[in-house]
Structure formats: structure tokens, C-alpha cells
């Protein structure tokens with residue numbers, strides 16, 4: 001995939017301002033809305049069973065995130081997801097903490113079974129737990145598993161028949177046939193909560209404007225990683241508080257030239 005394709009997809013997000021319906025966790029709600037706005041998308045959070053079907057059907061993408069799960073939210077996610085499926089709206093699923101508790105693991109598996117998910121994004125431990133592979137996990141952060149993340153992503157994509165992204169220092173994207181590694185990003189992303197969750201919603205914004213999901217995902221990951229690198233460079237040694245703010249600035253500013261200069265993608 002060329003940098004030109006990535007640039008034109010980012011341009012489409014900024015021109016079309018896609019509506020992204022998020023059913024996400026209480027930790028990251030504000031950061032997610034601000035990150036989507038900065039990028040040029042239009043965020044909405046809607047959780048009530050009474051309205052989620054109506055919201056999902058008018059959205060460009062639906063993002064489901066189980067970070068602070070409740071029984072009521074599970075019901076809302078299933079209603080919203082069925083409506084999205086009926087209306088051809090892509091669903092991005094972030095199985096935060098799958099494997100940490102039986103409630104999360106069971107729910108994550110239920111969501112991939114009962115809904116037609118387009119894109120699954122998580123750390124290696126979460127993806128392994130969604131498909132029932134061995135991996136370790138502590139809380140919502142990745143465990144110390146040393147398995148091969150490329151193989152794991154490909155296995156998950158083939159098993160579930162969807163696009164899978166495993167993030168970490170390098171990000172793996174695969175539909176089971178074609179696989180890309182996006183090398184962009186910065187370690188300070190791990191010091192701000194919600195950078196994974198916001199990424200899943202940003203992928204939603206790109207999937208709303210680009211039907212080729214591999215293409216949409218690689219474009220989202222590259223844009224996000226390049227913005228993080230520029231933000232980290234701007235704040236020098238200031239720390240995670242300054243980074244969080246500067247990252248929002250850079251999501252709004254990251255340009256075609258930046259992507260051309262800094263984008264680092266390998267196709268396997």
C-alpha cells in the first residue's frame with residue numbers, strides 16, 4: 001500500500017467527517033471524543049437500549065469497547081451491533097481486558113459470535129483470549145507472552161474471518177491472507193490511558209470512508225503512529241501530560257508530507 005493511498009484516505013476522513021458511534025468505557029470517553037474531533041471525524045457516544053439501534057444505523061462506523069463492561073452495556077452492544085449489521089455499518093471491536101476475568105472473556109467471545117464484526121483490535125493477550133489461545137494478561141495491559149504475534153493475528157483472522165490488528169511496539173494488520181506491519185508509534189503512548197481505545201475509534205473513522213478494510217486500517221495506524229512520533233518530538237522531555245495534549249494537536253495537523261516522510265510500513 002502506497003503512502004499516497006494513505007494520504008488520500010486521511011483526506012477523505014477530514015472531508016467527509018464520518019459519524020462514529022462509540023459504546024466505550026468510562027475511562028476514555030472524553031479523550032476518544034476529542035481525538036476523533038481532532039482527526040476530523042464526528043464522535044457520538046450513545047448507550048441506551050432505547051436509542052442505540054437508531055444511532056448505529058445512521059453512523060459511518062460502530063465501535064464496541066468492553067473496558068468497563070456492565071450487563072446493560074452488553075445488551076446495548078448487541079442491539080447496536082445487530083442494527084449496524086442490518087444496515088451495512090462496519091463494526092470495530094476492542095476486547096479490552098479479554099482474559100483478565102471470565103466476564104470479559106465470555107462477553108468478548110459472545111460479541112464475535114453473535115455479531116458480524118469487521119475489525120478486531122487489541123493487544124496480543126486480548127486477541128489470544130478472544131479465540132481461546134494460551135497467553136498471559138494482567139488487568140487491561142498486555143501480559144508478558146512471547147508468542148509470535150504475526151501468527152496469532154493470522155490465526156485469529158482466519159478463524160473469525162475478519163480483519164485483525166494486534167498492536168504493540170509494531171502493529172500487525174491481517175485479513176488472514178495479506179499481512180502488513182506498521183512500525184510507527186512511540187513508547188510514550190503506553191503512558192497515557194486510552195491510546196489503544198482511541199486508536200480503535202480512529203480505525204472506525206477510516207473504515208467509515210474506505211471499504212477496503214485492510215487499506216483503511218493501515219492508513220489509520222500509520223496516521224496515528226506518525227502523529228504520536230511528531231507529538232513526542234515536540235514535547236521533548238516534558239512527559240505524558242503534555243504528550244496527551246500535543247497528540248490531540250498533531251492528530252488535527254498531521255499532513256500528507258509527514259506521512260510521506262515518516263510512514264513506515266512493511267508488507268509481508
Ligand code: ATP
Pocket residue numbers: 122123140141142167168169170171184185186187188189190194195196197199224225
Ligand atoms: P495495552 O493495554 O497492551 O497497552 P492498548 O489497547 O493500549 O494495549 P497498544 O498496544 O498500547 O494498545 O497500542 C496503542 C498505540 O500505541 C498503537 O498505535 C501502538 O502502535 C502504540 N504503541 C504501543 N506500545 C508501543 C511501543 N512500545 N512503541 C511504540 N508504539 C507503541
Ligand code: TZP
Pocket residue numbers: 025027028067068096140192193194195196197198
Ligand atoms: N480500565 C478499564 S478500561 C481502561 C482502564 C485503565 C482504559 C484502557 O485503555 P487502553 O487504550 O487499552 O490503554
Ligand code: MG
Pocket residue numbers: 189190195196
Ligand atoms: Mg497501550
Ligand code: MG
Pocket residue numbers: 096097122123140196197
Ligand atoms: Mg486497550
